[in-house]
Amino acid sequence: MKILVIEDEDSLREVMVRSLEKERYRVEWAADYPAALWKINDYQYDCIVLDIMLPGGNGLSLLEELKNMRKRDSVIIVSAKDSIDDKVRGLDLGADDYLTKPFHLAELNARIKSIIRRKQQDGEMDLSYANITVYPDRHAVYIDGVELPLNRKEFALLYYFVANPERLLSKDTLAESVWGDYIDQADSFDFIYSQVKNLRKKLKTAGAQPEIKAVYGFGYKMINEE
Amino acid sequence: MKLNQYTLRNLLLPLLLIMAVWALGFYSLVLHEVNDETEDTLLNYKEIIIKHALADTTLLKDDVGLMNSYFIREIPAEQADLSKDVFFDATKYIEIERENEPIRVLRTHFLASNGKFYELTIEISTLEEEDLKETILWSILGLYLLLLAAILLVTHYVFRKSFRPLYSILDWLRSYHPTKPEPLLNATTIDEFNTLNEAFSQAAQRGAAIYNQQKQFVELASHELQTPLAVSMNKLELLSEDPDCTEAQLTEITDIRRTLRGLIKMNKSLLLLSRIENNQFPETQEVSLARIAEEVVADFAEVFAAREIRVYTMKESPLIRQMNESLAVTMITNLVKNAFVHNLNGGEIYLETTDRQLILSNTSENTELNRERLFQRFGKQSNRPDSTGLGLAVVKSIADLYGIEVSYNYNGKHQFALTFEL
Numbered sequence: 001m002k003i004l005v006i007e008d009e010d011s012l013r014e015v016m017v018r019s020l021e022k023e024r025y026r027v028e029w030a031a032d033y034p035a036a037l038w039k040i041n042d043y044q045y046d047c048i049v050l051d052i053m054l055p056g057g058n059g060l061s062l063l064e065e066l067k068n069m070r071k072r073d074s075v076i077i078v079s080a081k082d083s084i085d086d087k088v089r090g091l092d093l094g095a096d097d098y099l100t101k102p103f104h105l106a107e108l109n110a111r112i113k114s115i116i117r118r119k120q121q122d123g124e125m126d127l128s129y130a131n132i133t134v135y136p137d138r139h140a141v142y143i144d145g146v147e148l149p150l151n152r153k154e155f156a157l158l159y160y161f162v163a164n165p166e167r168l169l170s171k172d173t174l175a176e177s178v179w180g181d182y183i184d185q186a187d188s189f190d191f192i193y194s195q196v197k198n199l200r201k202k203l204k205t206a207g208a209q210p211e212i213k214a215v216y217g218f219g220y221k222m223i224n225e226e
Numbered sequence: 227m228k229l230n231q232y233t234l235r236n237l238l239l240p241l242l243l244i245m246a247v248w249a250l251g252f253y254s255l256v257l258h259e260v261n262d263e264t265e266d267t268l269l270n271y272k273e274i275i276i277k278h279a280l281a282d283t284t285l286l287k288d289d290v291g292l293m294n295s296y297f298i299r300e301i302p303a304e305q306a307d308l309s310k311d312v313f314f315d316a317t318k319y320i321e322i323e324r325e326n327e328p329i330r331v332l333r334t335h336f337l338a339s340n341g342k343f344y345e346l347t348i349e350i351s352t353l354e355e356e357d358l359k360e361t362i363l364w365s366i367l368g369l370y371l372l373l374l375a376a377i378l379l380v381t382h383y384v385f386r387k388s389f390r391p392l393y394s395i396l397d398w399l400r401s402y403h404p405t406k407p408e409p410l411l412n413a414t415t416i417d418e419f420n421t422l423n424e425a426f427s428q429a430a431q432r433g434a435a436i437y438n439q440q441k442q443f444v445e446l447a448s449h450e451l452q453t454p455l456a457v458s459m460n461k462l463e464l465l466s467e468d469p470d471c472t473e474a475q476l477t478e479i480t481d482i483r484r485t486l487r488g489l490i491k492m493n494k495s496l497l498l499l500s501r502i503e504n505n506q507f508p509e510t511q512e513v514s515l516a517r518i519a520e521e522v523v524a525d526f527a528e529v530f531a532a533r534e535i536r537v538y539t540m541k542e543s544p545l546i547r548q549m550n551e552s553l554a555v556t557m558i559t560n561l562v563k564n565a566f567v568h569n570l571n572g573g574e575i576y577l578e579t580t581d582r583q584l585i586l587s588n589t590s591e592n593t594e595l596n597r598e599r600l601f602q603r604f605g606k607q608s609n610r611p612d613s614t615g616l617g618l619a620v621v622k623s624i625a626d627l628y629g630i631e632v633s634y635n636y637n638g639k640h641q642f643a644l645t646f647e648l
Binding site for chain 2: 009011012015016018019022080081084085101102103104105106153167168170172173179190191194195215216217218219
């Protein structure tokens with residue numbers, strides 16, 4: 001899997017590259033418009049992470065270039081601009097997703113994974129970890145092929161774990177993935193504890209191999225010890 | 227009081243006085259002149275009578291006419307005073323008219339050619355004079371009122387005409403807002419108003435420029451902060467994933483992340499406020515505020531449950547209005563969150579929707595809040611570290627955009643009401 005990170009901010013690009021490398025992707029990067037144009041011209045990527053505010057040109061015109069080259073690289077736009085116009089224009093020009101800065105690396109990772117998976121399957125998309133398979137499009141979960149009924153929030157939690165297996169997820173990242181931006185009361189993250197506890201119990205009863213482990217007071221990690 | 231009314235009132239008093247004095251003066255002058263004229267006639271008459279009497283003593287007898295009469299009476303020499311002419315008013319009974327008519331009388335003494343002294347009394351009817359006086363009085367009174375009315379009317383219209391530019395400036399000022407400065411269209415040939423136009427236009431432009439600069443500054447600052455905030459957050463994320471991280475370090479990281487999240491949240495709210503002010507949410511649709519409120523409350527169910535906060539809902543109406551959906555959700559979420567954050571453990575939240583109101587009440591350990599600061603940016607009245615102080619400012623900003631009235635009341639519970647136009 002090859003990923004191109006186009007981002008002019010050095011430190012942000014560096015953390016994104018490091019985080020993606022940990023997921024065992026082959027990551028390349030470009031820091032400005034000409035470099036990016038040259039890279040997308042010469043190579044094929046599974047996914048391009050594109051900042052739309054670039055020195056030397058607009059990221060949206062890179063999307064147009066891609067379209068003109070008739071390339072089918074998947075693109076995730078990352079932008080400091082949370083403007084609906086940009087979002088709509090980006091998606092119209094063929095971007096697959098739009099992420100507003102600041103974002104969690106786990107979130108970026110989950111989105112990249114979904115996009116790549118969707119492209120590979122060309123149909124209904126699924127993500128699997130050990131004997132758990134989730135179908136994000138219809139909010140369904142299967143353990144060894146048997147459907148496990150979950151409510152909307154439990155599903156959102158599990159999807160996040162499956163998209164980021166073996167990765168330490170903090171409570172706030174998890175809370176945000178389920179309740180969105182609106183959850184910002186630090187002292188209320190304790191309710192995540194009971195949510196995870198419920199989910200854990202359901203997974204165990206259904207015979208799921210992976211386990212959700214608590215890591216101190218920080219967060220949780222999904223691991224498969226079998 | 228209107229400037230127009232004020233001017234007319236101030237004009238009316240002195241005018242009433244001056245013109246009254248003028249009318250009185252004029253009237254008495256005319257009267258005096260009329261009297262003078264009568265007396266002159268009497269004196270003339272006297273001269274003629276005496277002249278005739280001196281020439282012919284047979285004429286020393288009374289003469290009674292319709293308009294004037296005279297009576298001659300002999301008097302003892304010691305009573306005679308030749309230098310004296312006495313005028314006085316009297317009345318006389320006229321047989322034909324059967325009533326008393328006013329007369330003017332001249333009484334004088336003279337020495338006839340026969341060496342005897344006589345008293346001459348000349349009477350002249352002043353009936354016409356009375357008529358004249360009456361006519362003059364009424365004319366003056368009529369003229370007085372007419373003139374007064376004319377002056378006031380002309381003043382009123384002249385005033386309106388000359389001060390029209392002032393009223394255009396006032397109208398323009400009333401509708402002025404730095405977000406949408408409209409040019410001041412007020413063409414006039416009057417120098418003072420042109421100066422005023424210029425001064426106001428410049429002040430308005432300066433105001434709009436400062437407002438825009440401020441707005442842009444906040445917007446740019448928040449944009450510029452996005453990337454460093456993202457970098458810090460993401461670096462902490464990578465750091466926490468490091469297997470060598472100890473528990474103590476993870477706890478520290480959690481604390482830093484908590485602070486950072488507050489910053490990110492605050493920055494997002496500032497950006498949202500700028501975007502609302504920049505009108506970047508033009509698309510609207512019919513939304514049911516009651517349904518959104520129910521969904522938000524349902525979304526928070528686990529969060530409420532963790533603090534044993536109970537929610538009571540009373541829905542009278544779906545409360546459907548034309549709004550931007552994401553703004554409607556943000557507005558209600560902020561209010562619900564507010565009711566939750568400042569609540570007691572085991573407290574209560576009441577959600578009530580009528581056909582024009584959405585009311586959220588919550589229990590709290592705080593007493594009544596300061597209304598003035600409540601909806602201001604960073605006007606928070608608690609020291610909670612997890613409160614950005616922007617939530618209610620965002621609510622107010624969205625409400626203002628749609629002409630919704632936000633009010634706060636305290637009746638043992640904190641009550642926030644959104645009142646919509648019917």
